[in-house]
Amino acid sequence: MPVVTDLRHHGDVELAPGLADLAVNVRAGTGPAWLRTVLHEAIDDSAAYPDAGPARAAVAAAHGRDPAEVLLTAGAAEAFTLLARALRPRRAVVVHPSFTEPEVALRAAAHPATRLLLRPEEGYRLDPAAVPEDADDRRALLAALPPGVEPVGEPRSSFVLLRVPDGGRVPEALRDRGWAVRRADTFPGLSRDHLRVAVRDPETSRAFTAALAGILYGGPAAEETH
Known part of the structure; x- marks a missing residue:
């Protein structure tokens, strides 16, 4: 029988009070002081829907794009979900081992996903020839x-x-x-x-x-x- 993989298992599952977090956060400690100040001040405006305009304009300026081309997301996982809902792929192939949310998003949008498993004996390098021709x-x-x-x-x-x-x-x-x-x-x-x-x-x-x-x-x- 094929091995069943829990694609929803992420590092936060491994955490518990008192443990040093090496499972989730790529940054140790708390956020910088300026960020805490901004977040605290934003509480006063939390009763209203936030205005995404300034953030969209800042992202657009950083990447040299028109603000109309910028879509703000709540992290990369939401971006994968939105893409899976918007696209109609003929054949979706997901490379593993990697971040599992892309496959989760594809399957949730009813897109069958084929897995391309990288091989340890090949140093987990992707061989382009291994990608199915129809993908x-x-x-x-x-x-x-x-x-x-x-x-x-x-x-x-x-x-x-x-x-x-x-x-x-x-x-x-x-x-x-x-x-x-x-x-x-x-x-x-x-x-x-x-x-x-x-x-x-x-x-x-x-x-x-x-x-x-x-x-x-x-x-x-x-x-x-x-």
Whole structure:
């Protein structure tokens, strides 16, 4: 029988009065004096709903974003819950051992989650090849690239950097067919032959690469649109 794991078991379960806390908090001792002052002063306003505007503006300024793009959460666990409710993944794969709340959130939102267990004999390193193919949209994009288009390096994010023959004319030609990609010659060290492409679902990637092939080599694929 498979081992049943309590995904809700966190370090706070291990605590008891009088124990030195090495189970939960990453910071020892109490909060700084300025934080205690702010919290105490906030008690006077606790009868009303808090105004998240100042905090949202501060976070936006710290990260150089528009405040409208900032979502404040009560810790990372709530962020996982909100993402699981908003997304409709075709295949969710959770890497373990790791923080268990992402899997909890996925299952609570009725998304089946497949576990990818890192192996101790491999130093708990993630082998990208171990990710199921139907959960790896990046692999689907790379597999559909037309001849002559090469990925630069080993893509590990939601973007893929491509080297495209005669790339200077490609972005505008793609725009004419309804596709927007990022020209990469504005990055120091890259040329007009480099394009940065966001990874999407396999169907979108196949339509994109068909359009790209049509631009580079002509033929029916040139008429493909998404």
